[in-house]
Amino acid sequence: MAETATRNQPDQTRAFAALCQLLGDRFTTAEALREQHGRGEAYHAPHLPDAVAFAESTEEVSRIVRICAEHAIPVVPFGVGTSLEGHVAAVRGGISLDLGHMSRVLAVHAEDLDVTVEAGVTRKQLNAHLRDTGLFFPIDPGADATIGGMAATRASGTNAVRYGTMRENVLGLTVVLADGRIIRTGGRARKSAAGYDLTRLFVGSEGTLGVITEITLKLYGIPEAISAAVCSFGSVDDAVRAVIQTIQAGIPVARIELLDELQMQGCIQYSKLEGYPAAPTLFYEFHGSEAGVKEQAEQAMAIAEDCGAEGFQWATRPEDRNRLWQARHDAYYAGLSLRPGAKSWVTDVCVPISALAECIHATREDVAQAGLLAPIVGHVGDGNFHLQMLVDPASPEEMAKAAALNKRLVRRAIAMGGTCTGEHGVGMGKMDSLAEEAGEAIEVMAAIKRTLDPLNILNPGKVVRV
């Protein structure tokens, strides 16, 4: 099996001519567009594709992939470019396949609590579309990512502790395979024992096994009542202790988020969160009936108080809640603002919740010893947290420190029974970490990749080495 797609210049010329004929001005080699498509939001160096193709239908994606397969041209699927581990970098050239024009909501089945969308629909667009139905889609990575990108990276976010991640919320997919064939996986049934779970094989495969073009998702009724609360703690350890006890008590929190003092400092400045101290802070949200929400909130607050929480602030009005959660969603940019000009090397791990306090504690000590600036924010109800290392990519010394810190963090999480990434994915940034975590199973992943993409044209150089 060839490690790289083998192609030569005449191949590319012929392929590009065919793509140009198929797509007209939706196929471009313009520098500005190639630059825009060559990188996500994090520290990874950009790798520009040789061209960008904008597809408008599954059928068209199929034709594009067929042409690329014929000439062994790499195809890197692209949504809006908010990934954090270099997923969209065209490390071996080829085309960036932009699905952003595929932005139709195809069918809302309100009575079945499901919806089918094209891959380019963003999560905010979907929820705006659903506004009049009384339903919503809960998965919310910080950025306004596309549903296709979220499926491809197995995204989650603040609501995952209650509603699950893309793994639990994708019912079915339309996928274009590496040879251009179109398949449908799953369907609209809530459960199925029919054959291999291809849906979940493609969810999280980061564009390396197929191009996801349509997604059927579970929806949820907007809760009758929602309330949010914020409180601060004397230490991160105390805050994490409150989280652990809340989860172990089985309180069905919809969201429970930790921001350490550095992260809060960033959010207070960036999002004008006045009236909150720059201390370790938990953001809570409760969903349910009026009575249910009240009961949950009382139980959670009692636990928090036992752990030393103070300064409870409630946000029951929608505008107050939205301001709070917008600040939480902007935590990435708020973190960046702590060191103007720096790039963000953001890493995430996920551990069993009993190990969370120890993992965060050890990581903060490690950060301090390394002399780096790195706020922590986390979906701590799942045992998942992010470390946003603010680095100067021009400083080899800083980059080396960050790389070493990242490696130690990943090893710490794996040693605790956790995983090298809870939600950001592997991309090109965590291939070694994945290999370390998976052990012999990495060979099974590689075998599947070779089977489904024998020419290695689908987002090559990501997830797993073949």
Add this chain to the structure above:
Amino acid sequence: MAETATRNQPDQTRAFAALCQLLGDRFTTAEALREQHGRGEAYHAPHLPDAVAFAESTEEVSRIVRICAEHAIPVVPFGVGTSLEGHVAAVRGGISLDLGHMSRVLAVHAEDLDVTVEAGVTRKQLNAHLRDTGLFFPIDPGADATIGGMAATRASGTNAVRYGTMRENVLGLTVVLADGRIIRTGGRARKSAAGYDLTRLFVGSEGTLGVITEITLKLYGIPEAISAAVCSFGSVDDAVRAVIQTIQAGIPVARIELLDELQMQGCIQYSKLEGYPAAPTLFYEFHGSEAGVKEQAEQAMAIAEDCGAEGFQWATRPEDRNRLWQARHDAYYAGLSLRPGAKSWVTDVCVPISALAECIHATREDVAQAGLLAPIVGHVGDGNFHLQMLVDPASPEEMAKAAALNKRLVRRAIAMGGTCTGEHGVGMGKMDSLAEEAGEAIEVMAAIKRTLDPLNILNPGKVVRV
């Protein structure tokens, strides 16, 4: 790729000698044991393995599979033999690999709500083991199946509407591959974006991609309060209407089960359910806080009354609830008792809930026209129901009628956006149905099977043709 494992008598003789040396009296060709291992619980004709091997550890499973791979001997994993689509039939001979001796609960992590077990632990054994922890494992196929078998068939049961199926509740696996290599998939983190979701690829693969030897499962706190209720309806349509409205209202029922009048008749006789009419009936269960359960029950009962329910009976004492749910779990045997001497051809489909009333209605008309006796019972909160056709396998006419009815049911479900099996799996009984449902995607399943089991020794002749 060879359609069948190629082997000859000398190969088998050598393999059996090696297995005998490895396992001693835990390797047997005794007729009685071969018979016991050659069939599940349903109508499928038995296919006896040539021998039965009892494994006691993952390492031993690995050695057994290595020997079989060397000599191209089929390996059919076996738990307790309660599957319904011929999963354990040794259609191409070889050995039945009995994992029943691997019945240790390896680690309970109560604080993380997870447990790791060997494949031969049964669901009742697990819950008995957990009794003092305040935790439970909710997935409950009617039979006391092994956790390994449940993972392999992506089992679910009455609690799936609230707690999900094995798909949602397996965190990680130890799997022996077709060449004897041992891999671990997933882990103890609640979520992960680390590479291809091998865990869910093996869950539901029915022993055709690997032998599952250890499973890490999610656990749940035993609810503070539980209540159960039973009510009957004038028609199945009315009962299904109540279910649909309950789900659409977002009431978090833990269980909502339909038994039609024929099934109730069987249960009343078989399980001595006195005081219940032989009418279409819903069984409900509610889990939560005292106040939450009361609120849920009131909402659900109001909907049921609107749909014409009558004769509400409550079961709040544990012994009454247990009696009720034991009767529900014994519905399969109760159905069988309606026609002494008959075999059960039980089939299940799952549809979007908005199509459930129409699907059940059309199916009941179809049963009446075919002149078959076939009670219906279902996990209707998921859109999943079972049709238990009581047939005389010696009557080719009856078997042909049942086969045709089954095919029409599957097509009806698929046409409604549903699936050919909600929880019983494919086995050898629904391979054509799966191919029909999957379309081109069946080729991807076959390609994965060929990659992970190139000799086609793992449960050959099941799920997908290669």
